[in-house]
Amino acid sequence: MDISVVIPLYNEEESLPELIAWIARVMNENHFSYEVVLVDDGSSDRSWEVIKELIVANAGLRAVRFRRNYGKSAALNKGFEIVTGDVVITMDADLQDSPDEIPELYRMIREDGYDLVSGWKKKRYDAKLTKNLPSRIYNAATRRMSGVKLHDMNCGLKAYRREVVKSIEVYGEMHRYIPVIAKWAGFKKIGEKVVVHQKRKYGVTKFGWERFINGFLDLISIMFVSRFGRKPMHLFGALGSLLFFTGFVIAAYLAYAKLFLAGYKMTERPLFYFGLLAMIMGTQLFLAGFLGELISRSSSDRNAYLVEEEI
Numbered sequence: 001m002d003i004s005v006v007i008p009l010y011n012e013e014e015s016l017p018e019l020i021a022w023i024a025r026v027m028n029e030n031h032f033s034y035e036v037v038l039v040d041d042g043s044s045d046r047s048w049e050v051i052k053e054l055i056v057a058n059a060g061l062r063a064v065r066f067r068r069n070y071g072k073s074a075a076l077n078k079g080f081e082i083v084t085g086d087v088v089i090t091m092d093a094d095l096q097d098s099p100d101e102i103p104e105l106y107r108m109i110r111e112d113g114y115d116l117v118s119g120w121k122k123k124r125y126d127a128k129l130t131k132n133l134p135s136r137i138y139n140a141a142t143r144r145m146s147g148v149k150l151h152d153m154n155c156g157l158k159a160y161r162r163e164v165v166k167s168i169e170v171y172g173e174m175h176r177y178i179p180v181i182a183k184w185a186g187f188k189k190i191g192e193k194v195v196v197h198q199k200r201k202y203g204v205t206k207f208g209w210e211r212f213i214n215g216f217l218d219l220i221s222i223m224f225v226s227r228f229g230r231k232p233m234h235l236f237g238a239l240g241s242l243l244f245f246t247g248f249v250i251a252a253y254l255a256y257a258k259l260f261l262a263g264y265k266m267t268e269r270p271l272f273y274f275g276l277l278a279m280i281m282g283t284q285l286f287l288a289g290f291l292g293e294l295i296s297r298s299s300s301d302r303n304a305y306l307v308e309e310e311i
Helices: 016-029 047-057 072-082 099-110 128-146 174-184 210-228 232-260 270-298
Strands: 003-009 034-040 061-065 087-090 116-120 158-161 190-194
Touching: 003 016, 003 072, 003 099, 016 034, 016 047, 016 099, 034 047, 034 072, 047 061, 061 072, 072 087, 072 174, 087 099, 099 116, 099 158, 099 190, 116 174, 128 174, 128 210, 174 190, 174 210, 232 270
Parallel strands: 003 034, 003 087, 034 061, 116 190
Antiparallel strands: 087 158, 116 158
């Protein structure tokens, strides 16, 4: 199969018939063999009933329904598990992503050799104050921290080689950082394409201001897990050793002063408590790293790695 299209959705009953018809038209015009995987993330409207009606008339349509709303990351991850196409396209169900972009995204994966191509909504129709400006700040921070040079990290319209989606796990709210996750999984050829951003035709956005706070916290989490998930001792052990050594030097100085300087009262000095605190915290951090290392060594996927080629 040429293409699998994964569409996570939540309360999009109005847009689904138009979206599926649009995708079918693009696929048929370009003679692609394809499937569309709809993942209903616990919709409370008639989305699932609409999907069942669409499946009757569309042989290439598959659907999964969650019992409750788990979030976009869970929906994408489930879609990634069941796709079979050589190229996997993800897009939102609100008609703001154009299926007309699919042929070029497919070409960039198959002919240009990209592992992942992310859409870049260069011209947006969202509210400038509540979406555009925070999005620019968020993307700039992500580029700097992750080293992945994309202008629009969170664009829902993306294309992947099948090996990429089968090799990564998306959980929590990590869908914002799939390019970062892919990079740390060893897929380094990541590109982007300017795509058309449509005005929202039906319904309202499902994301609020909290996504920026959660997004920043998730970025810190993924950077930490990516760098130190398999070697926690390198971080906690180093910090713990540094703190303990600092506290030990302070304690040694105060002990020397107590022994050789008349009238020196060591316990009345604030430096004494700082040194004691540094030694205690250093010991705790070192032990945290040690325990983390034991857990990592005992993990069933401690030697998980991706083989690119074998002869």
